[in-house]
Amino acid sequence: MSSDALQTSNEERRRLHHEADVVIVGAGIFGCAAAFALAQQGRSVILLERWLKEPDRIVGELLQPGGVSALQKLGLADCLEGIDSIKVKGYEVIYYGTPVSIPYPANAGAAAEGGVEGSTNEKSSRPEGRSFHHGRFISQLRRACASQPNITIVETEATETITSSHSSQVLGVESRTVNPETGLKEKDYYFGQLTIVADGYASKFRKQYIGRAPVVKSKFYALELIDCPMPAPNHGIVILGDAEPVLLYQIATHETRALIDIPDNTPTAAVAVGGVRAHIRNVVLPSLPKQVQPCVEAALADGKIPRSMPNSWLPPSTQVEKGVVVLGDAMNMRHPLTGGGMTVAFNDVVLLSNLLSPERIPNLGDTAKVQAAMKEFHWKRKGLTSIINILAQALYSLFAANDRQLKALQRGCFSYFERGGNCVDGPSGLLAGIIRQPFVLFYHFFAVALLSIWIVMQDTMGSIFGFWKLPLAVEKSVLIFWKACVVIFPFIFSELRS
The missing domain is CATH 3.30.70 (Alpha-Beta Plaits)
Incomplete structure (x- = not known):
């Protein structure tokens, strides 16, 4: 059968029989990117979305350079154009009225072999992010999906998964679709060799397949x-x-x-x-x-x-069910302070599409191979996502400081940024999603902790003649170091869990 005939046959299967290689629940950031990537590999995809009008939401408005780079790899970079998006060149932290600039690190693209990835523009060696109206960007992603002959987009509300009566294999999803003639919602059914649930932070399927609550x-x-x-x-x-x-x-x-x-x-x-x-x-x-x-x-x-x-904070989980995987914000969330959510999503799609490629898994109904790929996905993604997850939670703890030790760490963090050089390039590369070495995060976090301790010791003792205050300075220092450990290690341990 020719490729054109195969596409026509698959389109009829999706439209008339509601059957495809992949059924994706949720045409948001992750769902659209995953549908597009899998369709580019020749997979037949049904993309389900409850509401296809342009969303008006306050989430997903800042894409870090690491996310821009992933978007380019997926062939979706054009979605950033024509929506009045704004180039983002880094951060500025204003601490009690005093500013310090934290630009994205220079020459990030040239350092890609060392666990660093960057998306640079033509005129500068510094990577750039983008910020935009969420709804406009989502509409662009949906248009990109609609342009693909291997994707059928359906406006319907997925309500539950369909499970085989003979095994625990998920066969697809049941949904409710508005009948245009009556205006009433009627039951509908969509079947796929693999069902990907990407229905966002308020996922209705999370409790059934993940078991963790945000x-x-x-x-x-x-x-x-x-x-x-x-x-x-x-x-x-x-x-x-x-x-x-x-x-x-x-x-x-x-x-x-x-x-x-x-x-x-x-x-x-x-x-x-x-x-x-x-x-x-x-x-x-x-x-x-x-x-x-x-x-x-x-x-x-x-x-x-x-x-x-x-x-929300939701640590990642391995996927063990047959025929279904839960991904995107439905599976893993972190505090949005660092704007890392979309960067995680697009990089996850790049990795997922590689692991599920037809060269590796010709038939997505091969449950054993899909489960093995998802286990590999869980650990491979951590080179980037563990950094973004931990950094978001740890920085929020410092920036929303509500006790004396956290306030000291907050002050130390700002003083660290003021020193410039690697004290800025390292943290900004982590924030940007272009440094993929978890040890770099560990190093900078405890460098901040030690600087915080030094500042407190200086403040407490005043000068060398204040040596009699040394016991008090040591006590404060121990408490600060302990607080730093309390802040970061629970998040590190959560990433090490399967």
């Missing part, structure tokens, strides 16, 4: 600032002060996103004292740069509670 200790409340003068254009800005961290990054020519972290049960955000809006106005606003404050006031003027998203 841990949520805070929320990001979002404001959209219009024509806001940025303290550092083309940079993600992290503002640290007495309140929890605030993120600023431009998502279009005229729009800037402000994400304000508010932990659960924050007294100043209680309904009795005015709620979230009062907390932002009374606690957060005074800590923001002067040129940003009028824009925040204007964004609060509508009188509405800002939209929010949970800041």
Whole structure:
């Protein structure tokens, strides 16, 4: 059978019989990228999405250079064009009004052989990320999928998986599809040799196949600032002060996103004292740069509670079920402070498509080979994802410091960045998703801890004549080092679990 005839046959199977090589639940970041990558390999794909209109969400708005690089490998880089996206050249941290610049490291692309990957532009050796309206980017990804003859996109709500009556093999999914004639939802069924569930952070399938629930200790409340003068254009800005961290990054020519972290049960955000809006106005606003404050006031003027998203932590899990895998945010999440989610997703798709390629697994119904590939996927992805996961959680602990030791580590972290050189290039390369050596993260984290200890010892003893304060300085130092271990090691151990 010719390739054209095979495509026609597969299209009829998808459209009339709802059968394909792969059924993917969720046409979001991961689902679209996975559908496109597998279709490029000749797989027949059915992509299911509950709602195909352009989404209006506050998640997935900043793509790190490591994610841009993965997008290029997938052949989807054009999706960043035509959506008024903004180039991102690094971060700026403003600590109690004092700024320090953290640009992405130079010559990242040239260092790719040493566990480093970078996406550079033509005029600079420094890699660049992109920020954008989430919905516009998703629409571009869906258009790319729709252009592929091997993909059929269906607007339907997946409700549960279909399991063989003779074994635990998953055969596909049951869904509810709106009948255009009656307007009522009717049962529908889609079958595939492999079902990929990528239905996001609020996954309805996670409990059935993962068994772990996300841990949520805070929320990001979002404001959209219009024509806001940025303290550092083309940079993600992290503002640290007495309140929890605030993120600023431009998502279009005229729009800037402000994400304000508010932990659960924050007294100043209680309904009795005015709620979230009062907390932002009374606690957060005074800590923001002067040129940003009028824009925040204007964004609060509508009188509405800002939209929010949970800041979730979900360690990764191995996939052991037959015929189904749960991936994307449904399987693994980290605090969005470092903007690493999409970078993880696109790099996961690159790895997954390699492991499931027809050269390795001609028939995706070969359960044993698919399960072996997923075990390999679980451990191979950690070269990048463990760094992004641990870094996001550890940095949030420092940036949202709520005790004396964490405050000392926060101060030490800022002083570390102020030193420049490798003290900036290493952490920024980790943030960018272009350094893929977990030991580099371990090294820089404990370098920050030791610098924090040195600063505290200097503050405590004052000078060499303050040697009589040495016992107190040693006690403080031990507590800081212990806190650093308490912060990072639980996240390291979570990555080592199968």
